[in-house]
Amino acid sequence: MGCIRICGKVILAPIVIPYKLCFRRKRPTPHSNNNIRPSLAPPPPPPFLSASTYSNLNDNTSQQHQQAPSFDSQQPSPTLPLPTADYEVFLSFRGPDTRHQFSEILGLFLAKNKIRTFLDDNELRQGDRIAPSLAKAIEQSKIYIPILSLKYAESKWCLNELAEMVEREKRNDGHIILPIFYLVEPRDVGHQTGPYEVAFQQHARKYDAKTILSWKNALQRVGKIKGWTVKSKDEHATIIDRVSSVVWSHINRSEDLLGADEFVGMDDHVEAVMEKLSLDSPGTIMVGLHGFGGIGKTTIARVVYHKLATRFERRCFLEDVRTTQEGKDGIISLQRKLISNIMITRDSDPGYVDDVHRGRKLIQDRVSQFKVLIILDDVDERFDFKEVLGDPRKFVSGSRFIVTSRNTKILRSLNENQCRLYEVRPMNRKLSLQLFCRSAFQGNAPLPGYETLSQEIVQRTEGVPLVLKVVGSSLLREEKSFWEDTLLRLGKIPHKEIIERLKISYESLDYEAKQVFLDIACFYIGRRKDFPSYMWSDLGFHPVTAITILTQRSLLKIGDDGDLQMHDQLRDMGRAIVREENIEQPWMRSRVWDKKEATELLQNMKGSNQVKALVVDDAYDNVGKLKRQHFLNLPKLRYFEAQQVEFIGDFINILPNIRWLCLPLHKSEGHHPINFPMENLIILDLNCSSNLQDDWGGWSQIKMAKKLKVMDLSDCPSLTKLPDFPESGSLEWLDLSNVNGLDSGVELDVGNLWNLKLLHLSNIKIGRITGGTIGTMESLQDLDHSNSELEIPPADEDSWWKVSKLKSMMLKKTKIEVVPTTSTSQSSSSSASSSCMLPSSLTSLLIWDCLESVWLPTLENLENLIHLAIKECRLREIPGLAELKSLERLILAGCTSLERLTLPVAAAGDHHLKELDIRGCTNLPPRDLSALKANLPNVHIRWPHEPCRSRREIPSVFRGPELWRMVPED
Structure with missing residues (x-):
């Protein structure tokens, strides 16, 4: 009742949503009259609401699209990239004229599209000058x-703002003006005639000639800009649609999405693909992008995807389909990701897709009911559209599919042979030079003296964007002699041998960087960089330096979560380099990633001193039981990964150089492998070993491992007790999550764990900690204590402050008992609270379902805390919350006892809060939110149904110049 969902999921968009729009006490809204909510099915061309649905909201009469007003399509286009800003749109209007009829709805729709908008109501202004905060916006x-x-x-105030806008637009630094003429003619605005003439007659009596002239010049300038003219209320919906669409296209310009270098040459490709998609046509349409690797197919698809994202109800970009399909449960993984994205569930939730048939049925029954945009990137001959997604003709009309592939034959067979093909051709000479210079000189043109060399190198790259970027990056800041040598080597490469051209950059690397590159290309794409870095460091490499070099030369990317990313063409190049070590005999190569080749190698007991890394999976072939004799010829092996393979026998004196052992133990006939080599072992991954038991012979070796840094025993259900950890104290990463077979009386001895950086104890039944406390682990950075029966003992000030490096802490259903060491009397309350402090180094803290105590340590010292989540805890207040100046995200859920909420203030303008999520805190008065200042940008607020149903008082803060979006709880 009275609440409007305007944001879908999570949107960061500072824009005013006046409280009247969310809540009505006496006068009903159009929503409550007709039980109509804004449509979630945005029609083309704009992203938000259909004209007919919007007309229902306004008039409750029309059911059809209104006739579109005249609109001049020549929009102002900035000559420079738009500046990065806290706000993206400044919406200026005269409140009494348009607030309730047009401006607020436009603001809402911009917010729904995740466009950060400052919606200014001049009626709230005071004084004659623009306030500093307004000028900043x-x-x-x-x-x-x-x-x-x-x-x-x-x-x-409107005229002052307009003059300021025009002044900034004249500077040609990326600001643009998109005017809307609401019930007035552009000529009246530009020439100050009609109602504008009367207004200026009044102003002439109050203001000096200089001010009047600046206002008139601003109006004259804006009157000449092509924009939109609204002539009646019937045109509201169409105008809002069109404004939103144009704004979105400016905000999401491709150079902002991709970076300036990747954007070079995109315009023509994107326009051609858009034309083939025929967005205004009914039915489902599929477009296939084809061309050789590195030509830019994925980049073009990504630009189109972002450009059209808001034209569809749901969307999904399935990356690297070919590689995903090669992996375990490949098709199921694709289906899960698609369902997760389209149905807006968490990635881990669609576990109910356990076979291809069920996944396909869910897609046809559920996903196909939305108007979707789906990108299938890099498919090969093994991909069968109908097997994965079902019949494309059964998707809602208006749905679109973009498929990229190197093979035109595959594309031609899609969608009943109706797939529209687009060939991505090489770049022309001018664009090639521009892209090359972005990488080689970090500019748009060659440096003096390098013009001829640059032209000749560009000619040799044959207009392939990936080659231009990689070769250019390898030449950055190099001597001219190195450039000349590169040109000579390029000249010897046959036409269209792309991998050979990419090799030139690889060959210029030093030995360590080459080894790191090949390891990543063959095994570690998608993995966090931490684990292989442990191995590389022990081998005497310098992984930080190597990774930096690879990223600088565009051979590698690091994802937001620290995962290793590589272009598929570079991956293929790396694997081709390894394969060329010996074409006919895989066991003579340094790395064997192909599981069939690995199976043959082991079954035939082949191998050599060359093999450094090997992956085998019984799901791909019947490997059989592996014994020590299978590894006799692999003395240099340092990485071995086995999936669903049975090991038996004694492995003493085998694999002396192994550093990383990934060995899930599933099958067993009572013959557990023993005496695995531990002398040089750095990483032991026994994750998901369904048959790993207490009597495994390897435990005794683990105790003596001197170098072991990572030990993953998560999801090993057969363990009933914990092993002895290395006596050397070398362990830095210990994951015991979901070892749920442990006896409740089991003790965790941390006496040898003083170097731990990560400790995960979720869902286990450890009775108590011995040999020390968590508080004595001075190196600990990440602690997960969720659903653990382990009781955290009293933590005094000294013990907690020893954990000075702790960054992330998760406590869920944890028995917490903290007893202040000082008096709890009023006179000593401050000192008492200090004894319960957590480490100030924390950046992320989750406390969940800790119902056995009302305790919560004071948070006032957590100056670095960014994410805080408190769920289902019996708390009346959150001590120290107001002091968290670095906090960006606060989640409070199910804290039914919470009575008081004092949020941080930003008197000094140093507040960083972006998201506030409050659900199920039924005892919390909404007025407590008034402590939030209206000048906090980018805050996204979720609020439960209860305030809407009970119609409680809505704090005045929601009238401020930012967006406080009220989103009903799902």
Whole structure:
């Protein structure tokens, strides 16, 4: 009742949503009258609401699209990239003219599209000058949208803002003006005639000639800009649709999405693909992008995807289909990701897709009911569209599919042979030179003296974007002699041998960087960089330096979560280099990643001193039981990964150089492998070993391992007790999550774990900790204590402060008992609270379902805390919350006893809060939110149904110049 969902999931968009729009006490809204909510099915061309649905919201009469008003399509286009800003759009309007009829709805729809908008109501202004905060919002915003209404010119504040917008637009630094003429003609605005003439007659009596002239010049300039003219209320929906669409296209310009180098040459490709998609046509349409590797197919698809994202109800970009399909449960993985994205569930939730048939049925029954945009990137001959997604014709009309592949034969067979093909051709000479210079000189043109060399090198790259970027990066800041040598080597490479051209950059690397590159290409794409870095360091490499070099030369990317990413063409190049070590005999190569080749190698007991890394999986072939004799010829093996393979026998004196052992133990006939080599072992991954038991012969060796740094025993259900950990104290990473077979009386001895950086104890039944306390682990950075029966003992100030490096802490259903060491009397309350402090190094803290105590340590010292989540805890207040100046995200859920909420203030302007999520805190008065200042940008607020149903008082903070979006709890 009275609450409107306007944001879907999570949107960061500072824009005013006046409280009247969310809540009505007496006068009903159109929503409550007709039980109509904004449509979640945005029609083309704009992203938000259909004209007919919007008309229902406004008039409750029309059921059809209104006739579109005249609109000049020549929009102003900035000559420079739009500046990065806290705000993206500044919306200026005269409140009495348009607030309830047009401006607020436009603001809502911009917010729904995740566009950060400053929606300024001049009626809230005071004084004659623009306030500093308002001037800052104008400066930050990329796009200015003045809504020039009948009485706009009567407001001095509107005119001051408009003059400021025009002044900044004249600077040609990326700001643009998109005017809306609301019930006025552009000529009246530009020439100050009609209602504007009357307004200026009044202003002439109050303001000096200089001010009047600046206002008139601003109006004259804006009157000449092509924009939108709203002539009646019937045109609201169509205009809002069109404004939103144009704003979105400016905000999501491709160079902002990809970076300036990747954007070079995109315009023509994107336009051609858009034309083939025929967005205004009914039915489902599939477009296939083809061309050789590295030509830019994925980049083009990504640009189109982002450009059209809001034109569809749901969307999904399935990356690297070919590689995903090669992996275990490949098709199921693709289906799960698609269902997760389209149905908006967490990645871990669609576990109910356990076979291809069920996944396909869910896609046909559920996913196909949305108007979707789906990208299938890099498919090969093994991909069968109908097997994975079902019949494309059964998807809702208007759905679109983009498929990229190197093979045109595959594309031609898709969608009943109706797939529209687009060939991505090489770049022309001019664009090639520009892209090359972005990498080689970090500019758009060659440096003096390098013009001829640059032209000749570009000619040798044959217009392939990936080659241009990689070769250019390898030449950055190099001597001219190195450039000349590179040119000579390029000249010897046959036409269209792309991998050979990419090799030139690889061959210029030193030995360590080459080894790291090949390891990643063959095994570690998608993995966090931490684990292989442990191995590389022990081999005497310098992984930080190597990874830096590879990223600088565009051979590697590091994801937001620290995962290793590599272009598939570079991956293929790396694997080709390894394969060329010996074409006919895989056992003579340094790395064997192909599981069939690995199976043959082991079954035939082949191998050599060359083999450094090997992966085998019984799911791909019947490997059989592996014994020590299978590894006799692999003395240099340092990485071995086995999936669903049975090991038996004694492995003494085998694999002396092994550093990383990934060995899930599933099958057993009572013959457990023993005496695995531990002398040089760095990483032991026994994750998901369904048959790993207490009597495994390897435990005794683990105790003596001197170098072991990582030990993963998570999801090993057959263990009933914990092993002895290395006496050397070398262990830095210990994961015991979900070892749920442990006896409740089991003790965790941390006496030898003083170097631990990560400790995960979720869902286990450890009775108590011996040999020390968690508080004495001075190196600990990540602690997960979720659903553990282990009781955290009293933590005094000294013990907690020893954990000075702790970054992440998760406590869920944890028995917490903290007894202050000082008196709890009023006179000593401050000192008492200090004894319960957590380490100030924390950046992420989750406390969940800790119901056995009302305790929570004071948070006031957590100056680095960014994420805080408190769920289902019996708390009346959260001590120290107001002092968390670095906090960006706060989640409070199910804290039914919470009575008081004092949020941080930003008097010094140093607050970082972006997201506030409050659900199920039924005892918390909404007025407590008034402590939030209206000048906090980018705050996304979720609030439960209860305030809407009970119609509690809505704090005045929601009238401020930012967006406080009220989103009902799902």
